[in-house]
Amino acid sequence: MLSLKEKDSPIVRKLLDAGCCARCVLRFCCVGKCSSYQLPSEDINKELLAFLSEADGEQSHGAAEQTQTEDPPCKKLKLDSAPVGQDGSSEASAAHTEPNVQSEICVACLGVLQDFCDLSYTKQVCEVVRKADYKFGSLVLAVSLPAQLSVREHSCWLHIKKEVKEKSMCLDKEDVVQVKDAFKWAIQGMVGKELGTPVLTNSLFEVSVGFTHPETEADCHFLATTCSDCFKPTKNKASVFTRMAVVKALDKISDAKFLRHYPCPPVRPASKCTPLDTTCLHTSVFIAGRYNKFSRELPQTPWVIDGERRMEGSVEELIADPLLSSFRADGFNFSSSGREDVDVRTLGNGRPFAMELLNPHRAKFNGAEVRQLQEVINASSDKIRVRDLQIVTRDAMGRMKEGEEEKTKSYSALIWTKKAITNSDLDFIANIKELKIDQKTPLRVLHRRPLAVRQRVIHSMSASYLDTHHFRLQLHTQAGTYIKEFVHGDFGRTKPNLCALMESEVDILELDVEDSVYVPLPTTLDDL
């Protein structure tokens, strides 16, 4: 039943003697059969007893053990005493010994594989998951354990290393089943049944359970003095004894040195592990599209100066709000292919954007539902409009920033000239092709960007006369060109600029982004 081999009996005996629980005994015997761990603790105990009695019978050293049965607190003796003289019909006697075995906290797992592998703990976990109200088709269990379990594991390993090697020379510490895996094997079937979904090794939905223990510092302290370089204090960690640091230190310490500083087998703990709150996390959903911005009083992202909000609303909030409520997400990250100033409109096909929705409680939306979401966004405000809304992969976030300089963009600007103009004064503008300009980082962004001179190309321009001081300028430029600075010159820091070309002071009154050509993402969806 437990898939134990004859050569396991000295290991079983030694571990029970040291105060290991039944599941930890199976672990150290390298039992890889999940179902063995799913039996109730009492049943595994019973089977261990039966196994030992069988082994004892074969080796017939019952008499030697019998003399020691008078000492009740010693578990080894109890377990050994059960088979003696009673053989197969040890039911009553074995049941009698179990409560004592169970009441002792395991020296290896500190109770994790004793008290938290049952249906009652499973139900607690599942209740939290149900209350969190996620929609999911499967889940993955994540388990976090106190760091000193690795220390105790190592001590137990050294304790039975010789016997394991005798069993098979191929076996090593890595073959011992980890507490984490044993725990998952024990509990995941029940979790799946309770929640009615499969528990997989990979899922977008993660349920995390964890345990802490008050004696972590005390158990690990000796490592800090023997392997001080493994334990560097870090800013956001409460204790230096993280699981990774402890594992690293144990990897480096010699067996002899470990045995000098730490008892082998480990001593009985004063208390068992305490379960941490169960938490749920769903992988982010990424959604992308294009937006138009029709307002000159709407920033792309919330505009905050000295902690104070300037202007109501923002493009990202107008898009995010309906999405957050539909996906029931905790938050979002917004990314776009460039950005426009608060007073600039974005017309044409719109600016590509992508949004990461964090910890969505509902993640699956079909094409029609996504289209419906787009309509909700568009109905919520006339300041923006979204198109091509679609669920995408994580890469789309990064790709938003790709090729920003290779793209070309067209703009439309309303220009004021100080000098009075006639229609023919504008003729020269259409003849300008592939004009190279040198732009020093504009003063308006210089506080947050490096100072540099960047060469940009104005591919073409055209002008349409409005009145003696105004005309409309259409520009087709390399992406990344600062249009406002090209027009007013930015204290002469963009050269040449429209002031110089027109030989007059000129200013830009309005600016619209008309279109951006060559944007690979997101896919244009045909409007039905």
Added chain:
Amino acid sequence: MEEAEKKAPSVTDRYYTRWYKTDMKGKPCEDHCILQHSNRICVITLAESHPILQNGRKIKSINYRISDGCSRLNNKVSGKSKRGGQFLTEFAPLCRITCTDNIEYTIFSCIRGRLLEVNEDILKQPDLLLEKPSTEGYIAVILPKLEESKSITNGLLTRQQYEEVVSKRTAQQPKPCRDQP
């Protein structure tokens, strides 16, 4: 034309606040104008009442080398944080301008902050300084410390206070500033 100008405030009016330092270092009429952008960056310019700009004067030379050991032309900044820029205090000289009448004027920083750039264009075209003193004829760009961005203008005059000073000056002194030695 004037009407059109009134309708549309200039780039400077829209994004910058004008601050003034009059009679810099006690020298009468040597007024400086500091344009502070809403992002805290400051552009140092000559105020229109500065003696250099009074009618018909010409510039002989502009020198950003303010001492044997220090030239503002050597100023270099790198990265977003503008590492390496010279740090200036209120009375740090930015450049010396000599007019054709051999009178030399020193232009000062007026505010504390890191020097980002000086205007090299005025070296080649000194007339820019005379024709467009508050735009293309600027002297330097300075980035105040973030925590000092509000306090650096404490000792400076507002546009209105400056205009009062200038009008008082003309009332007391009928002769224009430029005639003073």
